[in-house]
Each structure stands twice: as structure tokens, then as C-alpha cells.
Amino acid sequence: xxxxxxxxxxxxxxxxxxxxxxxxxxxxxxxxxxxxxxxxxxxxxxxxxxxxxxxxxxxxxxxxxxxxxxxxxxxxxxxxxxxxxxxxxxxxxxxxxxxxxxxxxxxxxxxxxxxxxxxxxxxxxxxxxxxxxxxxxxxxxxxxxxxxxxxxxxxxxxxxxxxxxxxxxxxxxxxxxxxxxxxxxxxxxxxxxxxxxxxxxxxxxxxxxxxxxxxxxxxxxxxxxxxxxxxxxxxxxxxxxxxxxxxxxxxxxxxxxxxxxxxxxxxxxxxxxxxxxxxxxxxxxxxxxxxxxxxxxxxxxxxxxxxxxxxxxxxxxxxxxxxxxxxxxxxxxxxxxxxxxxxxxxxxxxxxxxxxxxxxxxxxxxxxxxxxxxxxxxxxxxxxxxxxxxxxxxxxxxxxxxxxxxxxxxxxxxxxxxxxxxxxxxxxxxxxxxxxxxxxxxxxxxxxxxxxxxxxxxxxxxxxxxxxxxxxxxxxxxxxxxxxxxxxxxxxxxxxxxxxxxxxxxxxxxxxxxxxxxxxxxxxxxxxxxxxxxxxxxxxxxxxxxxxxxxxxxxxxxxxxxxxxxxxxxxxxxxxxxxxxxxxxxxxxxxxxxxxxxxxxxxxxxxxxxxxxxxxxxxxxxxxxxxxxxxxxxxxxxxxxxxxxxxxxxxxxxxxxxxxxxxxxxxxxxxxxxxxxxxxxxxxxxxxxxxxxxxxxxxxxxxxxxxxxxxxxxxxxxxxxxxxxxxxxxxxxxxxxxxxxxxxxxxxxxxxxxxxxxxxxxxxxxxxxxxxxxxxxxxxxxxxxxxxxxxxxxxxxxxxxxxxxxxxxxxxxxxxxxxxxxxxxxxxxxxxxxxxxxxxxxxxxxxxxxxxxxxxxxxxxxxxxxx
Numbered sequence: 001x002x003x004x005x006x007x008x009x010x011x012x013x014x015x016x017x018x019x020x021x022x023x024x025x026x027x028x029x030x031x032x033x034x035x036x037x038x039x040x041x042x043x044x045x046x047x048x049x050x051x052x053x054x055x056x057x058x059x060x061x062x063x064x065x066x067x068x069x070x071x072x073x074x075x076x077x078x079x080x081x082x083x084x085x086x087x088x089x090x091x092x093x094x095x096x097x098x099x100x101x102x103x104x105x106x107x108x109x110x111x112x113x114x115x116x117x118x119x120x121x122x123x124x125x126x127x128x129x130x131x132x133x134x135x136x137x138x139x140x141x142x143x144x145x146x147x148x149x150x151x152x153x154x155x156x157x158x159x160x161x162x163x164x165x166x167x168x169x170x171x172x173x174x175x176x177x178x179x180x181x182x183x184x185x186x187x188x189x190x191x192x193x194x195x196x197x198x199x200x201x202x203x204x205x206x207x208x209x210x211x212x213x214x215x216x217x218x219x220x221x222x223x224x225x226x227x228x229x230x231x232x233x234x235x236x237x238x239x240x241x242x243x244x245x246x247x248x249x250x251x252x253x254x255x256x257x258x259x260x261x262x263x264x265x266x267x268x269x270x271x272x273x274x275x276x277x278x279x280x281x282x283x284x285x286x287x288x289x290x291x292x293x294x295x296x297x298x299x300x301x302x303x304x305x306x307x308x309x310x311x312x313x314x315x316x317x318x319x320x321x322x323x324x325x326x327x328x329x330x331x332x333x334x335x336x337x338x339x340x341x342x343x344x345x346x347x348x349x350x351x352x353x354x355x356x357x358x359x360x361x362x363x364x365x366x367x368x369x370x371x372x373x374x375x376x377x378x379x380x381x382x383x384x385x386x387x388x389x390x391x392x393x394x395x396x397x398x399x400x401x402x403x404x405x406x407x408x409x410x411x412x413x414x415x416x417x418x419x420x421x422x423x424x425x426x427x428x429x430x431x432x433x434x435x436x437x438x439x440x441x442x443x444x445x446x447x448x449x450x451x452x453x454x455x456x457x458x459x460x461x462x463x464x465x466x467x468x469x470x471x472x473x474x475x476x477x478x479x480x481x482x483x484x485x486x487x488x489x490x491x492x493x494x495x496x497x498x499x500x501x502x503x504x505x506x507x508x509x510x511x512x513x514x515x516x517x518x519x520x521x522x523x524x525x526x527x528x529x530x531x532x533x534x535x536x537x538x539x540x541x542x543x544x545x546x547x548x549x550x551x552x553x554x555x556x557x558x559x560x561x562x563x564x565x566x567x568x569x570x571x572x573x574x575x576x577x578x579x580x581x582x583x584x585x586x587x588x589x590x591x592x593x594x595x596x597x598x599x600x601x602x603x604x605x606x607x608x609x610x611x612x613x614x615x616x617x618x619x620x621x622x623x624x625x626x627x628x629x630x631x632x633x634x635x636x637x638x639x640x641x642x643x644x645x646x647x648x649x650x651x652x653x654x655x656x657x658x659x660x661x662x663x664x665x666x667x668x669x670x671x672x673x674x675x676x677x678x679x680x681x682x683x684x685x686x687x688x689x690x691x692x693x694x695x696x697x698x699x700x701x702x703x704x705x706x707x708x709x710x711x712x713x714x715x716x717x718x719x720x721x722x723x724x725x726x727x728x729x730x731x732x733x734x735x736x737x738x739x740x741x742x743x744x745x746x747x748x749x750x751x752x753x754x755x756x757x758x759x760x761x762x763x764x765x766x767x768x769x770x771x772x773x774x775x776x777x778x779x780x781x782x783x784x785x786x787x788x789x790x791x792x793x794x795x796x797x798x799x800x801x802x803x804x805x806x807x808x809x810x811x812x813x814x815x816x817x818x819x820x821x822x823x824x825x826x827x828x829x830x831x832x833x834x835x836x837x838x839x840x841x842x843x844x845x846x847x848x849x850x851x852x853x854x855x856x857x858x859x860x861x862x863x864x865x866x867x
Contacts, residue, residue: 001108004050008043008112015039016080020256029248030077037076040084041069043112045147051105061101065090066148068156075142075211075221079251081261083115085139089152090122115261123156127163134174137164138212141221164216171216172313179209193445194270195299197251198263202299204247206306207240213309235384236305243298250295265295270440284495289438296436296447304383304420312376336363343367344375353382355389358397360423365404368414379421386422393427398514401427405487406480412457415487419453427514430491430506437494445577448493455486455575459567468590473567481520482564484510485527486571492528504529523561527568530555534569538592539585539827540797540836544642547791552592553599562600566593583677584710584727617649622656632656634718642713643725659685659721667694669724669749671742679710680737682726684749689722691842695821696811697752698724700759703805705745706732712807712824716844758812761805779832783860785853787846793822793838794847796856800864802833810835813863817856818842 019035027035044067052061066089072078073085088105090098102120109116121129130137140160145153164171186199198204215221218231223244227237253276254262254269262269274291281287331337335349343366345353353359360382367374374382393401404414418424425432434448446454459482462473476482488510492502507528511521533555541548556562569589574581598604618636626632635656644652658668662685669684682702686694695714702709707728715723730737752759782799789795798810807826814821814837823838840846847853 001050001054001104004047005108005111008047008108011043012039012113016256020080023249023252023256029245029250029252032252033077033079033248036080036082037073037078040073040078040114041146043114044084044086044109047108047112048105048147051101051108054104055101062148064092064098064149065101066150066152066156067146068153069144069146071139071142072208074139074144076144077248079248079261080255081115081259083117083261084109085117086119086146087126087140087143088118088120089126089149089156090120091149091152091155092122095120095122123152123159126156127159130160130163131167134171134176134178137171138175138178138208141212141215161219165219168216169313172213175209175212175216176310176314179205194264194266195295196264197247197254200299202296202301202303202306204244204251206299206302207244207247209306210240210302210309213313217313233380233384236380239298239301240305243302246294246298267440284493284497285437286440288440289494292438292440293436293447296438300436308376308379311373332366335359336366338366338370338372339375341372342375343370343372343378345378345381350378350381354385357389357391357393357423357426358400360389360421361397361400361404361418364414364417364421364423365400365410368404368410368417374417382421382423386426389423389426391426391429393513395515397427402480402484402514402516405483406478408460408463408479411483412453412460415456416453419449428487428491428510430488430510433494434491439493446575448490451575452487452490455489455571456483458574458581459483459486459571462567462571467586468593469567469570469586472563472593476564476567477560478520478523481523482527482567484514485524485531485564486568488524489528489531489568489572500529500532503531523564526556526561527564530565531568531572534565534589534592535573536827538569538589540825540834541789541795542823542825542838543588543592543595544640545790548789549592549595549599553596556596556600559597559600562593562596566590584679584729587677588711614644614647614649614652618653621649621653626653626657629660631660631719635659635721638715638717640713640715640723643715643723655683655685659687659723662687662721664688665754667750667753669698669746671737671746673736673742675736678729678735680707680728680730680742682724682728682746682749684724684726686722686724686753688720689753690716690720690820691818692722692754693812693815694722694753695724695824696808696815697755697759698726698749699811700805700808701748701752702726702728702745703808704759704761705748706730706762707745709807709826711826714821714823716820716822759805759808781861781864783857783864785857787848787853790838792846793840794853796837796839796860798835798837798860798864799832800835806833806864807835809863809866810837810860813859814839814856817859819847819856820844 016036016039019032019039022035023032048067055061068074068087068089069085070087071085072082078084088098088102092098098120106116106118109118119126126136126140130140141164143153143157143160182199182205183201186196196203211221211223214223214226214231218226218229220226220229220231223232223237223240226232227234232240250265250273251263253273254265257269257272270288270292274286274288277291279287279290281290285293331346335346335352337344337346343363345363349359349363353363363374363378363382373379404410415424418427419431419435425435431449431452434452437448439448444451459473462470464470465473485507488503488507490499490503491506492499492504495502504525507525508521511518511524516524534552537543537548537552543549553562556565566589570581570586573585615636622632639652647655658670662668665686665688667684667686667689669682671680671682673680682698684694684698686692695712699709699712707730709726709728711727713725717723730741733741779799779801781801784797784799786795786797796814800806807824811821811824818841819839820842821837821839825836827834827836847856
């Protein structure tokens with residue numbers, strides 16, 4: 001056996017190397033898989049013979065066992081490092097007599113360097129397991145005899161085929177259930193940034209699912225034979241074969257390069273393979289974006305086929321429904337039929353649909369309004385006819401499209417169905433460019449077209465919210481304008497020019513195309529052009545600045561336009577990916593919305609009303625002695641308006657009492673959990689705090705405790721009292737952090753002031769690889785300084801890749817440069833973090849000297865470029 005194992009190991013290594021050379025020379029994926037399978041077949045057969053000979057009677061062993069290849073190995077689609085999935089079929093009443101042979105054989109497979117998945121079963125045992133386990137059942141479909149007893153294998157095949165035929169529906173359901181669970185585990189979205197080429201949606205496993213359902217229903221799993229039997233259209237057959245060839249070659253390349261069973265198409269692999277396959281980029285697209293667009297096109301086609309096949313299989317058409325169909329179903333003008341479970345086109349309807357965009361919209365409206373899917377034949381006919389359909393949009397077509405777009409219950413599902421069928425781009429031509437267009441960053445989780453459709457789904461869900469966002473959506477005067485702007489807002493991506501500028505021009509073309517009123521076109525163009533502005537202001541600027549609010553109000557001009565921009569900004573964030581639109585961001589955007597709305601409507605600002613209310617509260621909260629204390633009066637007058645507006649009089653009074661007790665140069669800090677937006681607010685005070693670096697020290701203490709800082713403010717109060725406020729999230733706590741956690745962090749913040757030792761930051765598992773993945777986008781570090789954004793401070797914006805303790809390092813350098821930080825915000829710009837600082841000199845004035853501004857910029861660059 002030792003000699004046989006050594007020979008097998010050499011044969012595998014040499015065989016893989018030889019086949020890799022063929023792969024590198026361009027041999028197609030299926031042929032590479034065939035050769036790999038043949039290589040493994042030869043090794044397995046020789047090791048089985050050697051194991052049987054070692055047991056003393058090789059001929060007898062071959063009559064007692066059948067080596068049956070299963071799964072990918074069984075259908076001759078072995079990847080370079082695939083597992084060898086074997087079933088050892090026996091016909092003995094007592095399988096223990098074969099245990100020595102089986103052990104010797106399976107150990108030899110492992111020792112030869114192959115990964116083995118094996119089972120020792122009788123045909124009856126295999127069938128029984130297949131009845132209850134969809135994964136096992138699907139693996140048995142593509143079974144192939146490698147060595148041993150042909151009668152045993154034939155007996156198994158007859159039993160298995162008979163069982164599947166009798167239980168066709170149940171078997172199909174078990175396949176689909178198992179596949180749904182797998183998709184959920186590996187990413188239900190087709191458009192994940194780093195897809196698993198086998199298990200993610202639309203991957204190789206969905207091609208396998210089509211084979212399995214074909215076998216269960218028709219007794220045939222080969223796509224070629226399914227096509228010949230009429231179970232698959234010519235278009236679907238072509239798309240399936242193309243996708244399989246693309247994915248098999250891609251998987252082979254990934255595994256050959258990794259020298260392991262790698263199936264995850266991570267960002268580094270995307271860049272490498274795009275270059276290897278000769279993608280060159282152009283027209284605003286990176287080579288990797290062109291490559292991934294092809295990947296997503298193939299997986300999208302596979303997913304559509306798999307989903308339609310599942311829907312057809314489980315359409316619920318039974319003898320009862322067939323009998324009730326003539327009674328409960330109804331025809332619409334003889335062209336369409338609304339059945340018990342599906343909507344379909346009659347023969348005359350099919351003829352009317354050909355090239356008629358208006359009729360397609362009508363049928364889609366009917367399907368979505370009735371809550372019933374299109375039947376398989378109608379869906380397939382529409383899909384096939386889409387390429388030949390013209391793009392002319394008359395008034396009737398525009399009216400029906402805008403009706404679908406503007407109706408919250410219809411907008412998202414109808415747009416998605418139109419896009420799947422290929423008709424949305426007939427109405428909005430720019431959707432064709434956006435289809436499967438990857439944004440090569442880790443910020444956006446979807447392709448451009450999926451992000452746009454997801455944004456419509458998100459915005460219509462806002463109607464159910466019981467907060468300022470839900471109220472704003474419900475009060476939008478014309479939702480068609482808002483929904484159209486959301487559909488268009490990112491369609492300018494993938495071009496050389498800035499996407500908001502391209503998007504504005506697209507909107508200006510779409511408006512007249514859909515016969516919109518000029519004012520509606522202007523609103524849609526404005527929203528598309530400015531769709532990033534409100535988010536940038538809310539997350540990167542001091543929205544307590546009255547001049548900023550005034551300028552923003554002048555830009556948006558009307559309350560309804562402001563309302564639409566607020567809702568659009570939130571929907572855009574929500575459609576980026578899970579948990580991007582946090583309640584904290586909704587609150588910050590909502591604060592900017594309400595302040596600007598008050599300015600537009602000529603009402604007292606929310607801040608003004610809140611300040612008046614707080615001052616009245618303070619009179620009842622402070623004791624007579626405290627009210628008579630001039631220190632309290634000086635601090636109340638110096639309290640920042642943003643703090644007064646967002647905290648109760650009781651909280652402010654308690655803070656002042658704590659600060660009043662501070663010893664000279666002493667500090668205090670405490671934390672409070674906000675259930676509404678799942679954040680923790682830490683408030684701190686430092687006596688004689690100016691120039692001591694308290695802001696950076698406390699930021700370092702927070703980061704060293706694993707907290708993620710969202711925003712930070714600092715205010716020099718009366719008597720040189722420093723007031724600091726940090727808004728953070730706590731990844732270490734699920735929900736509200738325990739009081740002990742808040743107390744520990746608060747103590748560390750206090751101790752950090754004037755500490756001689758810098759903070760120590762945690763080493764987070766996976767942080768280095770995460771940072772390396774982010775840097776693949778190639779975005780440069782950058783520092784921008786703006787002296788016009790604020791009337792009282794110089795704004796320093798730092799663009800870089802996030803790392804633990806970054807805010808501390810930047811703030812400490814600003815302190816060393818003898819600058820005072822008054823306000824800070826942390827935002828995200830694609831894959832980079834943006835740290836924004838409002839700074840003044842120690843005297844409280846802007847930095848005006850050009851040389852000093854340049855020096856500050858260089859110093860900040862030095863910090864972010866240090867590793």
C-alpha cells in the first residue's frame with residue numbers, strides 16, 4: 001500500500017500540473033474538469049485495487065462493493081481541489097466484514113492527498129436517507145460507477161429512480177429548501193461584493209438545482225437533454241451553458257492559483273483575475289468592474305432561471321385548481337387571464353404583447369395589483385421578446401409607468417419585474433448601462449441597478465415609520481418625483497465625469513421623455529444632482545451653524561423639495577447595505593431637516609424654541625442658591641445651543657452641579673445610553689482644560705475601550721471650563737451596555753487627561769486583512785482645508801482608511817500644532833473614513849496664514865500615512 005500511495009501522490013501532483021498548463025493555455029472549464037475527474041478516477045481505482053489486493057482477494061472485493069462517484073465528482077465537474085465524494089455500496093447483510101477493506105482504502109485516499117467524503121451504505125440505506133435529507137438526495141442524482149460491482153450499482157439506480165419518480169414534488173421541495181438555506185448562509189443577495197462562486201445566489205449550485213429539478217420531474221438532469229425535450233428554451237439553454245462555462249473556468253483558476261479549494265471571489269482575486277483575463281477598463285469603468293459586471297450578468301441569468309423553475313414547480317396547480325380555474329378565473333378583454341394563482345396571456349394577448357411596451361406595462365400592473373405572478377410561459381415569452389421591443393414612449397405609456405412608479409404598493413415590485421424582464425431600460429434607457437454595474441468598494445453592497453431598485457423598496461417602507469422620516473415621506477406632495485429621482489440618482493456612475501453631474505443630465509432627458517411638467521423635471525434633476533449634499537452636511541458639518549442652515553435653505557428653495565431630499569437621503573443610505581441607515585443617522589438628518597424647514601417657513605428654529613424651553617426649565621431645576629451663584633449664570637450663557645436643544649433642563653442642571661464641584665484642573669465624565677438610536681453619549685468636563693489635549697486624550701480612551709466614535713464636540717465654557725461630548729456605539733455590548741461598562745470607560749476618560757503614556761489600542765482579529773481589502777480600491781489619502789464652510793473656524797477634512805485610534809492620532813497632532821478642536825464628526829466616503837475637525841488657534845480665531853494652513857495639511861498627511 002505504501003508504494004501505491006506514493007505513486008498516487010506523485011500521479012496527482014503531476015496530473016494537476018499538466019492540466020493546469022492546459023487551463024493556462026485556454027482549455028475551457030468543462031474540459032479541464034473532465035480531465036481532473038479522469039485523473040481522480042484513475043487514482044481511486046488503483047488505490048481500491050491495491051487495498052483489495054492487500055486484503056487477499058481482489059476479485060471477491062469487487063463483487064461485494066461498488067465505488068460510486070457522487071455530486072460534482074459524479075457529473076465529471078471536479079475542480080482542482082474538490083472533495084472526492086464517494087459512496088461505497090455494499091449488498092451484504094453484515095457490512096462489518098468490509099470494514100477492514102474500507103478503512104484501508106479510505107485511509108489511502110487521504111494519504112494520497114485527496115479530500116474524501118465517503119459513506120458505506122447499502123442501496124436501501126441510501127434510499128432511506130435520501131427520503132429525509134434533500135442534500136443527500138441531490139448528491140445521489142449524479143451517480144457514476146467507478147469500480148466494483150455493476151449489479152450493485154444498477155440495483156441502487158433502479159431503487160433511487162423509482163423513489164424520486166414517486167415522490168417528485170416532495171423531492172423537489174427538499175432540494176429547494178436545502179438550497180434556500182445554503183443561499184441564506186452564503187449571502188442571499190446576488191450582488192454581494194465578494195460572492196461565493198459555488199454557493200452564493202446565481203452560482204454553480206443554482207445550476208445544479210436546475211439539474212436536480214429536471215431529474216425529479218423529467219428523469220433527466222443534463223441541460224442538453226432537457227433542452228432537446230423542450231423543458232428549456234433556446235435562450236435559457238444558451239445562457240445556462242455560457243454561465244456554466246464562465247463559472248467553471250473562474251473556479252478552476254481560483255483553485256489553481258490558491259493551490260487549495262478556494263471558492264470565495266474576494267476583492268484581491270477580482271483584481272487579479274480581471275488583469276489575467278485581459279479586461280482593460282474604459283468609459284469610467286475599472287477593469288475589475290468590467291469583469292464583475294460579466295460575472296453578475298451570468299449569475300443573474302442563472303438566478304432568474306432557478307427562481308422561475310422553482311415557481312413553476314410549486315405553482316400549486318392541482319386537479320382541484322384546474323377544475324376551479326374556469327369558475328374562479330376571469331379573462332380581461334380576451335387577452336389576459338387572471339387565474340386562481342397566476343396571471344397569463346392568451347394567444348391574442350401574446351400577439352398584442354410583442355413589441356408593445358404599453359401592453360407589457362399593463363400586464364405587469366395587472367400581475368402586481370392582483371398579487372399573482374406571471375405564469376411561466378408568459379414570463380418566458382416576455383423575456384424573449386424584450387430585446388426586440390422598441391424604446392418609444394408615448395403619453396399613454398408614460399402615464400401608466402408614472403402611475404406604477406408613484407403608487408407605493410406597486411412601485412418596487414413592478415420596477416423589479418420590469419427590470420428582470422428587460423423592459424425598464426426601454427422606459428429609462430440609462431438603466432441598461434447600470435445593469436450589473438459593480439462599484440468596486442466595500443461601502444456599497446449592491447450593483448448600481450440593484451441599489452436603485454433597493455432604494456425604491458426602502459423608501460416605500462418608510463410609510464410605516466412612526467418618526468420624522470415616516471411623517472416626511474407621508475407628506476411628500478408628489479411621490480412620482482421622489483421615486484423617479486431615487487431610480488435615477490446613481491445612474492450616472494460608470495462614466496468619467498462625476499456621477500451627480502451625469503445623473504442631472506439623465507434626469508433632464510428623462511423628464512420630457514415621460515412628459516413630466518417642467519417643474520417636475522426641475523425637481524427630479526435637483527434631487528439627483530444634490531442627492532449627496534444633505535447627507536454630507538448632516539454627517540460632516542456643524543449643523544448648529546446658522547449660516548450653514550441659511551445657505552442650505554436657499555439651495556433647496558421649497559419645503560417640499562427639502563422633504564423629498566431628506567427622504568431620498570435616508571433611502572439612499574438604507575439601500576447601500578444592511579445597517580447603514582442607523583437611527584442615529586436618521587436623527588442627525590432629521591435635525592438638519594427640521595432646522596432648514598423652520599427657516600424656509602419663517603418659523604422660529606427648533607433650536608430657538610428649545611433654548612427658550614430649557615431656560616424656563618433651568619429656573620425650576622436650580623436651587624435658589626444655585627440661581628444666585630454667578631458661576632451657574634456664566635455657564636448657562638456659554639452653554640452650546642446644540643447641547644441645550646437636545647438635553648433636558650434636569651440633565652443640564654445635573655451636569656452643571658458636577659462641573660461646579662471639580663477641583664482645580666480636575667475632570668469628570670459619565671455615559672448615558674440612548675435607546676432611541678442605540679448610541680451612548682459620554683459627557684465630560686475639564687477645569688482649566690484649554691491647551692491640555694483633553695479632546696484627543698479622551699478620544700483615545702474611548703477607542704482603547706473598543707468604542708466606535710460617531711461624533712464629538714468640544715466647547716470652551718466660562719472660566720476656562722472645557723465641555724466635551726462624544727457619541728459612540730459599543731460593539732462589545734448587545735443593546736444597552738451595563739452600568740459597570742459605562743463607569744469603567746468614564747474613569748479611563750478622566751485618567752487620560754494629562755496622562756504621559758499614550759493609550760494602548762486593542763488588536764482586533766482580522767483588522768489587518770480588512771484594511772488591506774479596503775486599500776485595494778486605490779483611493780489616495782487626502783487632507784482638505786476649508787476656510788469658507790464656517791464663519792468661526794477652519795474646517796480640516798481628513799480622508800483615509802480607518803484604523804483603531806485614528807481619531808486620537810489626528811486630534812493629538814492638532815493639539816501639538818497648538819490648535820483647539822471645537823467640533824468633530826466621523827463619516828464614510830466610499831471605503832474611506834472622513835474625520836472632520838473644526839479648529840481655531842488657541843486664541844479662538846481662524847487660521848488665515850497660507851503657510852501655516854499648508855503646514856497643518858502636511859502634518860495631517862504624515863499622521864495618516866504612518867502605519
